Amino acid sequence: xxxxxxxxxxxxxxxxxxxxxxxxxxxxxxxxxxxxxxxxxxxxxxxxxxxxxxxxxxxxxxxxxxxxxxxxxxxxxxxxxxxxxxxxxxxxxxxxxxxxxxxxxxxxxxxxxxxxxxxxxxxxxxxxxxxxxxxxxxxxxxxxxxxxxxxxxxxxxxxxxxxxxxxxxxxxxxxxxxxxxxxxxxxxxxxxxxxxxxxxxxxxxxxxxxxxxxxxxxxxxxxxxxxxxxxxxxxxxxxxxxxxxxxxxxxxxxxxxxxxxxxxxxxxxxxxxxxxxxxxxxxxxxxxxxxxxxxxxxxxxxxxxxxxxxxxxxxxxxxxxxxxxxxxxxxxxxxxxxxxxxxxxxxxxxxxxxxxxxxxxxxxxxxxxxxxxxxxxxxxxxxxxxxxxxxxxxxxxxxxxxxxxxxxxxxxxxxxxxxxxxxxxxxxxxxxxxxxxxxxxxxxxxxxxxxxxxxxxxxxxxxxxxxxxxxxxxxxxxxxxxxxxxxxxxxxxxxxxxxxxxxxxxxxxxxxxxx
Numbered sequence: 346x347x348x349x350x351x352x353x354x355x356x357x358x359x360x361x362x363x364x365x366x367x368x369x370x371x372x373x374x375x376x377x378x379x380x381x382x383x384x385x386x387x388x389x390x391x392x393x394x395x396x397x398x399x400x401x402x403x404x405x406x407x408x409x410x411x412x413x414x415x416x417x418x419x420x421x422x423x424x425x426x427x428x429x430x431x432x433x434x435x436x437x438x439x440x441x442x443x444x445x446x447x448x449x450x451x452x453x454x455x456x457x458x459x460x461x462x463x464x465x466x467x468x469x470x471x472x473x474x475x476x477x478x479x480x481x482x483x484x485x486x487x488x489x490x491x492x493x494x495x496x497x498x499x500x501x502x503x504x505x506x507x508x509x510x511x512x513x514x515x516x517x518x519x520x521x522x523x524x525x526x527x528x529x530x531x532x533x534x535x536x537x538x539x540x541x542x543x544x545x546x547x548x549x550x551x552x553x554x555x556x557x558x559x560x561x562x563x564x565x566x567x568x569x570x571x572x573x574x575x576x577x578x579x580x581x582x583x584x585x586x587x588x589x590x591x592x593x594x595x596x597x598x599x600x601x602x603x604x605x606x607x608x609x610x611x612x613x614x615x616x617x618x619x620x621x622x623x624x625x626x627x628x629x630x631x632x633x634x635x636x637x638x639x640x641x642x643x644x645x646x647x648x649x650x651x652x653x654x655x656x657x658x659x660x661x662x663x664x665x666x667x668x669x670x671x672x673x674x675x676x677x678x679x680x681x682x683x684x685x686x687x688x689x690x691x692x693x694x695x696x697x698x699x700x701x702x703x704x705x706x707x708x709x710x711x712x713x714x715x716x717x718x719x720x721x722x723x724x725x726x727x728x729x730x731x732x733x734x735x736x737x738x739x740x741x742x743x744x745x746x747x748x749x750x751x752x753x754x755x756x757x758x759x760x761x762x763x764x765x766x767x768x769x770x771x772x773x774x775x776x777x778x779x780x781x782x783x784x785x786x787x788x789x790x791x792x793x794x795x796x797x798x799x800x801x802x803x804x805x806x807x808x809x810x811x812x813x814x815x816x817x818x819x820x821x822x823x824x825x826x827x828x829x830x831x832x833x834x835x836x837x838x839x840x841x842x843x844x845x846x847x848x849x850x851x852x853x854x855x856x857x858x859x860x
């Protein structure tokens with residue numbers, strides 16, 4: 346077992362089904378062939394990770410963090426090559442790809458210092474000659490399943506703190522980006538992570554991912570991390586709950602962006618386009634419901650449509666495009682299905698062309714290969730109400746809704762009612778409106794006069810409700826996901842001392858104030 350299970354790279358792996366990684370901008374461009382890891386291969390990876398844990402958790406945290414420092418330097422040295430691979434494999438525009446890789450670099454350098462902290466506390470005892478301490482200990486074997494829309498940044502959010510905290514890892518990366526995941530793992534090994542500490546099992550979510558999570562029932566996994574759909578997150582939560590474990594779940598979103606009548610509409614328009622159509626709408630933090638005050642809605646729509654007309658879609662290696670292809674064919678097909686099934690007769694579709702971009706039906710200034718790539722038009726649906734399925738369905742594509750409101754209470758109600766609670770945004774020049782929205786929104790993340798998307802490496806990332814179980818990634822807060830507390834009391838008195846019973850409490854003397 347060398348840490349990488351079921352890699353084929355062009356060779357036949359007997360007994361395992363194969364899958365290929367293709368360029369979504371050009372389906373004829375194949376990056377590699379991989380195998381779906383079997384249940385037995387997943388089990389072996391976890392067993393090896395358990396063995397690796399015995400040494401890794403005893404490695405001093407500053408030494409573990411030094412390896413992460415090496416990892417950050419290697420990523421930095423190879424940033425452009427990694428960005429090009431990322432763009433080629435999942436279709437993110439090259440500028441965004443560089444940001445995805447930079448997020449991993451920032452995360453590395455943040456957690457290098459955390460290796461010299463991982464603070465516990467000394468606590469005073471109520472007994473004489475007794476000391477109390479608290480320590481952070483690693484959770485154990487961490488199994489993680491990640492999505493393909495942020496194929497470098499999100500794995501870094503999980504594995505960098507997990508490794509610094511002393512855990513060993515088994516990773517099932519997205520089947521949409523296996524080649525970049527292979528490179529990620531190889532860079533970790535080059536940085537100094539032992540191969541029995543970090544394992545990768547390639548394969549599909551429904552098969553290999555499910556097999557991996559099932560090993561919680563065998564006691565081979567101590568913690569699960571998952572980025573993906575709410576439906577799958579619920580299933581993982583059930584398995585972990587039965588085993589008295591708490592997973593780290595980062596799930597979907599139907600993110601609201603509220604526009605107050607006093608907002609700067611030019612600023613709003615730029616934020617809306619980026620929130621709605623950045624990464625072709627394939628972010629868990631992408632705009633779902635634009636909630637505009639009725640007094641400015643039509644003016645705002647005109648500004649949005651003027652901007653939409655200038656969007657350039659196409660080849661993701663082009664520095665000037667706004668968004669590239671969908672991550673893969675199944676994402677494009679699902680997007681088209683959403684348009685066909687969720688849009689009803691009472692809705693007003695304000696974009697003239699919608700669905701898949703084809704050779705016969707292309708937007709102006711399109712620079713991609715419509716025949717070989719998986720491209721979609723930007724779509725905007727107006728006249729949506731809280732009773733419509735499209736209002737509360739995560740669509741994960743270049744599509745968002747428009748709703749209107751009369752007062753801020755209604756806007757907050759519409760923002761919260763979907764049941765999701767990942768990201769949110771309000772545009773206003775009124776401090777009281779911003780304050781009220783910030784306090785009453787149920788989302789785990791809120792932006793004021795900024796878009797719904799965009800995370801920094803040192804701020805907690807995560808959602809509530811259907812968007813997650815309250816766990817957080819990034820910053821110092823994620824350390825709670827990868828450590829468990831140990832309290833130690835050390836009695837040096839040479840006798841048995843019983844707390845609450847042998848404590849020498851001081852009683853007050855009787856004193857009555859006379860006046």
